Every structure is written in C-alpha cells, then in structure tokens.
Amino acid sequence: MGTEVELKLATSRSALRKAMALPWLRKMSGDTVKHQHLISVYFDTPKLTLRDHGVSLRVRRVGDRQLQTIKAVSGALVTRDEWEQNIEGDQPKLELAGKTALAPLLSGKIKDQLQPVFETDVDRITMLVRTGDSEIELAFDTGRINTADDHAEISEIEIELKHGERHGVAMLAKRLARSVPVTYEPSSKSERGYALVEGSLDAPVFARPISIQPSATAEEAFVAIGFECLRHFAANQTAVRHGDPEGIHQMRVGLRRLRAALSLFKQMLQGSDFRKLKGELVWLTEQLGPARDYDVLVSNTLVPLRSSHRDAQEFAALESELDHQREAALAAAKAAVESQRFRGLLLDTALRLFDGDWHNNPDALETSLRKQPIEGVAKQELTRRMRKIAKRARDLRTMDPRRRHKVRIAVKKLRYAREFFQSLMPDDHGRRASRKIDHALKDLQSALGCLNDMTVHSRLAHRMARINSATRKAYAIGYLTGQEDARSRRIYSKAIQTGKRLRHAI
Structure with a gap:
C-alpha cells in the first residue's frame, strides 16, 4: 500500500x-x-x-x-x-x-x-x-x-x-x-x-461526513476539515453559473463552514497567512448574498402571499420587480465565480491548507497547539461554545438585530463544529444526549434565521421604497413586512424556549 x-x-x-x-x-x-x-x-x-x-x-x-x-x-x-x-x-x-x-x-x-x-x-x-x-x-x-x-x-x-x-x-x-x-x-x-x-x-453539491481518527492531531483534523469545506463550496461553481438557487445556497454554506473552521482552530493559526484568505472568503460570501436574499424573499414569503391573494395587482407588481432584482443578483453571483479572483481564491485556499506557513511555524506554543490530540480539543471547544450560546439566548428579546445576528452566527459555527467532529462522538448513550443538543441547536438556528430574514426583508423593502415609490409596491411591501412582524413574536418565544432546552441538555 x-x-x-x-x-x-x-x-x-x-x-x-x-x-x-x-x-x-x-x-x-x-x-x-x-x-x-x-x-x-x-x-x-x-x-x-x-x-x-x-x-x-x-x-x-x-x-x-x-x-x-x-x-x-x-x-x-x-x-x-x-x-x-x-x-x-x-x-x-x-x-x-x-x-x-x-x-x-x-x-x-x-x-x-x-x-x-x-x-x-x-x-x-x-x-x-x-x-x-x-x-x-x-x-x-x-x-x-x-x-x-x-x-x-x-x-x-x-x-x-x-x-x-x-x-x-x-x-x-x-x-x-x-x-x-x-x-x-x-x-x-x-x-x-x-x-x-x-x-x-451540474447539480448542487452538498457537504459530506468528515472522518477524523481519534488519534489525529489538531493539525491533521484541521486539514481534513478545511479540504472538505473547500470541496463543498468549490464544487458548486457549475450550479452557480447555471443560476441554480440551491447551488448558490450550498456554496455559501461551504464558505461559512470554512470560516467556522478557521475560527475553531484560530489559536494555532495566529500569525499565519490566513488573514488575506479570510477577507477573500468574506468577499465571495457578499457576492452571493443578494441572490440568496431575494430568492428567500420571493420563494418563502411573496409566493405564499400571492397564492392567497391571486387578484391583488399590488403583489403582481411587486413580484415582477423582485424577479428583476433577483435576476440581477444571480448574474452578479455568476460573474463572481467566473472571475480570476474566484479561481485565485480556490488555489490560494488549497495551497494554504496543503503547505501554508502555519504548518511549520516554529513558535513553541503554536507547535504545541498543532500537535494536541483532537479529541480533547474538540470536547473542550464544543462545551465552551455551547455554554456561551445558552447564556446569551436568555436575552434574545431585548437584543437589537446586530447582536441577535451575532448569536445566530455563533449557533451556526457550533453546529458546523459538531458536524466536523461527529466521527469523534461518544457511545450510543452519549449519542442520544448529543442528538438532543443537535435538535435544540437546529431549532434555535431556525428561529434566529427567520428573524434575520425578516430584518433583511425590511432592509430590502426600504431600499425598494426609495427606488420606486409607486403606491402598489409600497402597499405590498408594507403588508409583507407587517405579516412578518406579527410572526416574529411567536418566533422570539420559540427561540427563548429552545435556549432553555439547550441549557438543560448541557
């Protein structure tokens, strides 16, 4: 062999x-x-x-x-x-x-x-x-x-x-x-x-399980995780070029997973050459964001309203305008993945994972961090992040959108981290407790995601109102965001209850 x-x-x-x-x-x-x-x-x-x-x-x-x-x-x-x-x-x-x-x-x-x-x-x-x-x-x-x-x-x-x-x-x-x-x-x-x-x-490509040996070091685990995240977002470039909304979503998920991995292992990457890479990952995420935002607004909110208000001309006019904005956003996403900057990002990411300066940093502390057994690192980091989220979830109702968004990002990073380390999870009894935590985190992320979508939709509504003040569109946007405001009260309660479940599961 x-x-x-x-x-x-x-x-x-x-x-x-x-x-x-x-x-x-x-x-x-x-x-x-x-x-x-x-x-x-x-x-x-x-x-x-x-x-x-x-x-x-x-x-x-x-x-x-x-x-x-x-x-x-x-x-x-x-x-x-x-x-x-x-x-x-x-x-x-x-x-x-x-x-x-x-x-x-x-x-x-x-x-x-x-x-x-x-x-x-x-x-x-x-x-x-x-x-x-x-x-x-x-x-x-x-x-x-x-x-x-x-x-x-x-x-x-x-x-x-x-x-x-x-x-x-x-x-x-x-x-x-x-x-x-x-x-x-x-x-x-x-x-x-x-x-x-x-x-x-040409179809969207999804994340796949990552196998990490219990004997692996933190360095070996990071490389395995990093290359899988790179494969996840890079393999969706054809779907994005074809304007597939799910392909755009999966590329964004792959990018977020890689950024979560960089955050998870940041202690052993201090002083390395990942700073520029992080900026490029943010750039690509931003290029894909509008296409995803408009798709969610149209598919999840406007289309259901249109089906129950078939005769409302206001919604027809709004749908036409949003479709136009969505097509422009899809074109921008396609242009991004067809650019030399995107091709450079793929190669740069691969080379930093393959042989970045962080591999050979002679600093004693960073060398020790790289060589730590991954099992201990994973357990400690997952517990720390989970306790922090459970504590912050108590105050969701009084948070402004920016702080609430930070909690949502923290929940996503924790869920990704748990997926990365799934192969290191304990025996069947431990896995049952782990599944409870996974369900609680999923529900919390879903609730916070809905609230974030509402914030994004409100921002898009204000932007459209400035661009075109036609009364029909203004009415439709007002109705749409009003409906979501009513839903937000129920979702806040659900998110807070999920936070309590998470605290009990620790």
Whole structure:
C-alpha cells in the first residue's frame, strides 16, 4: 500500500499546451518527458456501493499492461491510500484485494454485482522534476470521461509528490499559476465519473461526513476539515453559473463552514497567512448574498402571499420587480465565480491548507497547539461554545438585530463544529444526549434565521421604497413586512424556549 499525495489543477486545453511548453519547466524536467494513452474502467455495483463507502476500483490499460488500482479517500482529496497491482485481463482480480480498503465490502452479493460503470480515456504527458529535496511528477491530462449515455471533457494537471517534502509541490503549483491560468480542481476523475453516471454533474453539491481518527492531531483534523469545506463550496461553481438557487445556497454554506473552521482552530493559526484568505472568503460570501436574499424573499414569503391573494395587482407588481432584482443578483453571483479572483481564491485556499506557513511555524506554543490530540480539543471547544450560546439566548428579546445576528452566527459555527467532529462522538448513550443538543441547536438556528430574514426583508423593502415609490409596491411591501412582524413574536418565544432546552441538555 502507498499513500498518494497530490494537488490537482484545472485549466483549459490551450493553457495546458502552454504549460507543457514553458521553458523553465522543460529545463527542470530534462529528458524525463513521457507520453501515455491511459484507458481506465471503473467498477461498482448498480447502487454504487463502493462509491458510497469512499472506495474506488479501476482496471487501467497502459500499453500492453493491465493495472488494478484500489483507492480510499482518507480525509482530504490530496491524500489517498492506494493499492496497485499488475494483473492479466480486463476484469478485476478480487482475490488480490484482501488487504485493501475494498476487502470489508466484498461480500458474495457485491462480488456478483460488480460491473463497469464508466471509463476515462486520457492522453497523458508526464514530467519528472526535482526541486530542493523533493521529486515530483507532473501529469498533463486531456481526454474524456465516458458513460454509456454521456461524456465530459478532461483538462487538468496533477502534481504528485513521489518523495520529499510537500513544500516542493506547493512551490511548483504557485509557479505554474504565475505562468498560465490554472485553479484548484476539487473533484477527482472518479468523482466526476460518478456524477456523470447519476446525471448530477451540474447539480448542487452538498457537504459530506468528515472522518477524523481519534488519534489525529489538531493539525491533521484541521486539514481534513478545511479540504472538505473547500470541496463543498468549490464544487458548486457549475450550479452557480447555471443560476441554480440551491447551488448558490450550498456554496455559501461551504464558505461559512470554512470560516467556522478557521475560527475553531484560530489559536494555532495566529500569525499565519490566513488573514488575506479570510477577507477573500468574506468577499465571495457578499457576492452571493443578494441572490440568496431575494430568492428567500420571493420563494418563502411573496409566493405564499400571492397564492392567497391571486387578484391583488399590488403583489403582481411587486413580484415582477423582485424577479428583476433577483435576476440581477444571480448574474452578479455568476460573474463572481467566473472571475480570476474566484479561481485565485480556490488555489490560494488549497495551497494554504496543503503547505501554508502555519504548518511549520516554529513558535513553541503554536507547535504545541498543532500537535494536541483532537479529541480533547474538540470536547473542550464544543462545551465552551455551547455554554456561551445558552447564556446569551436568555436575552434574545431585548437584543437589537446586530447582536441577535451575532448569536445566530455563533449557533451556526457550533453546529458546523459538531458536524466536523461527529466521527469523534461518544457511545450510543452519549449519542442520544448529543442528538438532543443537535435538535435544540437546529431549532434555535431556525428561529434566529427567520428573524434575520425578516430584518433583511425590511432592509430590502426600504431600499425598494426609495427606488420606486409607486403606491402598489409600497402597499405590498408594507403588508409583507407587517405579516412578518406579527410572526416574529411567536418566533422570539420559540427561540427563548429552545435556549432553555439547550441549557438543560448541557
């Protein structure tokens, strides 16, 4: 078994050709340039059982050789456990999988159901380069992912560490980024192949569970969490380009999760290079915000009112205006994810997680914080944050919107933190108590979210009233916000009661 450590960069085919011809790269690689045609067939059950357990099985044809490869994602996409063996024929040899991540899944039923699900057909140019003490292989891949009914193009650069330090990989990625337009690719070929099989290549992408070993350090846990949050928001860029409201929502959730992770581990990141990154994450969140705000206002509030007031011309006029504002906001969100600034943000985030200066900060305190066992860190931080929220929830009724919004953000961060550390949760008895806390936090966030939506809607109403003072729109906005003001009283009571439940659950 080996552990594959790599960064994957997405680019256009023209940029890929330009990268391969870079004089400085050709000089570094010398005579090591090699061309290969790789056809890889991925196997799974009709229900995609292997994929659902984080395992991939492929048979790759390389010239006259057949190579069976089993991979298991281990926390972050940049590190994967890998088992590779030469075989004869084009079908998997499952008897060779005995000591791999695939072995626990190989019941008789699954063995009988394994079948080809998709293939990748790739032309690969590889270069072996040395920088410092590191030996690195660059693979320039062009080709297609093929299913029985569809296909998707491949154009990417893989930078794989053969031996040495990660720093060499990061430096090479940065130099490539200064020479040609590249960005971080959040999805492996197998992930894109499975999405193509399911017809979800352009669909919104959701968060997935994070597996953290109890023996992991705080540093290892942060990297695993950070890369999953990066994958979550980066993989939604296609859905955002298509104007999918859920894609915008999921990208914002991914951004908030990453910002929550930075807050959760901020002690060991002091003095590092994350300050600029935080600013860029805020920028992108703000670019997506208006589209989400208008969508919630129209979908959750205006549409139900329209259905019960079908003859009210005032609401028809308001709906037309809000649809116009929403389309403009969607266009702004699309422009943001198509910008060079967005592509730079993806790569910068990946590189800071992969080999940021925080990894090697020699300060004794920060070194000690990085090496702490994550189990103790998680328990202490979750308890501290939960007690603070339970205390603040008592005063919700007297808070102004700004302070109440801060409580809402604190609740979100705590919920994300509990999701990050879910794999570290205690036994069944402890999990029952944990579920009570999760339900209380969910209810509290929901109540505070409704109150925040009302505040946002009121702000939008005032903005629209200044832009257009037509009486019909003014009446409709007044009616809409009046309805929400009446609802707010019930929601305050619910939020305060939920806060009491949370205090009792601690």
